[in-house]
Amino acid sequence: MSEFELAGRRPTWADVDLDALASNFRAVRERVGAGVKVMGVVKADAYGHGARECALRLADEGAEWFGVASPEEGFALRGAGVTQPVLSFGGFWQGQAEDCLRQSIVPVVYRLDMAEALDAAARAAGKVADVHVKIDTGMGRLGVRYDEAAEFAERLRAFEHVRVDGVMTHFAAADEPRHDCFTEEQLKRFREAVAAFREKGHRPTYEHMANSAATFAHTETHGQMVRPGGVLYGLWRDVLPPLADTPRLRPVMSLRSRIVLLKRVHVGETLGYGCTFEAAREMLVATVPAGYADGYARSLSNRGRVIVRGGFASVVGRVSMDLTLLDVTDLRGVAVGERVTLLGADGALTVPAEDIARTVGTLSYEITCGISARVPRRHLP
Numbered sequence: 001m002s003e004f005e006l007a008g009r010r011p012t013w014a015d016v017d018l019d020a021l022a023s024n025f026r027a028v029r030e031r032v033g034a035g036v037k038v039m040g041v042v043k044a045d046a047y048g049h050g051a052r053e054c055a056l057r058l059a060d061e062g063a064e065w066f067g068v069a070s071p072e073e074g075f076a077l078r079g080a081g082v083t084q085p086v087l088s089f090g091g092f093w094q095g096q097a098e099d100c101l102r103q104s105i106v107p108v109v110y111r112l113d114m115a116e117a118l119d120a121a122a123r124a125a126g127k128v129a130d131v132h133v134k135i136d137t138g139m140g141r142l143g144v145r146y147d148e149a150a151e152f153a154e155r156l157r158a159f160e161h162v163r164v165d166g167v168m169t170h171f172a173a174a175d176e177p178r179h180d181c182f183t184e185e186q187l188k189r190f191r192e193a194v195a196a197f198r199e200k201g202h203r204p205t206y207e208h209m210a211n212s213a214a215t216f217a218h219t220e221t222h223g224q225m226v227r228p229g230g231v232l233y234g235l236w237r238d239v240l241p242p243l244a245d246t247p248r249l250r251p252v253m254s255l256r257s258r259i260v261l262l263k264r265v266h267v268g269e270t271l272g273y274g275c276t277f278e279a280a281r282e283m284l285v286a287t288v289p290a291g292y293a294d295g296y297a298r299s300l301s302n303r304g305r306v307i308v309r310g311g312f313a314s315v316v317g318r319v320s321m322d323l324t325l326l327d328v329t330d331l332r333g334v335a336v337g338e339r340v341t342l343l344g345a346d347g348a349l350t351v352p353a354e355d356i357a358r359t360v361g362t363l364s365y366e367i368t369c370g371i372s373a374r375v376p377r378r379h380l381p
């Protein structure tokens with residue numbers, strides 16, 4: 001979408017810098033070396049960045065696998081022409097076993113009846129279905145309990161049309177040094193579970209467990225493959241623990257809009273819903289056509305800051321559904337049509353998603369995932 005194409009629609013959009021994505025991928029590759037495969041995690045529309053475009057670019061850069069949340073997300077990647085193996089972290093749901101087989105989406109399996117359904121579908125299709133078995137080593141979420149892994153491995157042997165291609169687990173606190181003991185305990189439980197699978201005759205190609213934090217902070221967890229998500233999108237300040245050698249990662253998404261109205265506001269006048277802001281001086285206030293329905297959180301009311309003309313401007317008054325107000329009194333030469341960056345980079349300045357997340361009280365992932373569908377993504381270059 002060029003500037004030209006943006007004419008004819010509301011000037012609020014998200015730039016997605018695919019060169020930055022590629023650069024972040026190379027930082028991961030550098031960290032893990034050539035011998036460890038990289039699964040690019042592109043679930044939730046690549047954390048809001050656009051799964052198709054991101055996956056295709058990551059594939060060009062050499063990503064060997066892709067990770068998604070559901071078969072539907074995997075089918076979308078196949079539709080976009082992604083040919084690499086795709087792992088569905090959430091497994092699959094009733095009626096999806098056949099489509100997973102047909103479209104080569106490898107499901108994570110964590111219940112026996114899932115293996116049973118796949119086995120039946122694979123038998124009927126004259127195929128063998130690859131699965132990755134998830135072990136719950138302490139997250140308490142999806143996965144076979146680590147102390148029940150041996151029994152699960154034994155019972156899986158009954159399904160001749162199912163092959164365990166991978167065994168995996170997920171860390172609960174790889175980003176928190178104070179929980180390093182727990183991370184090590186998870187690793188130990190995982191190794192024992194994998195040993196049990198091998199003992200029962202399974203021959204997994206992959207043992208994998210590392211998310212972004214473990215990829216950079218716990219190299220002993222790399223196994224045969226790592227599964228970074230956040231760092232690929234340049235999200236790291238609230239994702240990685242303090243490191244001796246923090247990788248140089250670039251933000252990928254920038255949320256932009258344009259000033260549609262400038263007005264004088266006099267001392268004592270209030271702005272926006274609830275009259276939460278009162279002018280203490282003569283002000284120049286800009287209206288921008290982006291609001292919480294676009295994913296610019298309402299809790300940024302009177303707290304957010306954005307980039308305009310090489311400087312920062314504060315959000316004044318409540319962020320409303322479709323509109324936000326900015327104090328541009330101190331910025332020189334601001335005009336209607338001026339570009340505003342609400343999130344991400346503009347020239348030398350950035351508003352990191354991590355900063356917005358801290359203000360709002362959440363994780364940067366929720367900020368980029370929350371940029372809503374009504375915001376068109378412009379993939380660059």
Ligand SMILES: *Cc1c(COP(=O)(O)O)cnc(C)c1O
Nearest residue numbers: 041089170211212227228229230
């Ligand atoms: C989301 C997810 C990842 C990636 O986590 P990041 O913190 O974004 O690196 C890896 N593995 C699983 C199972 C996930 O659900």
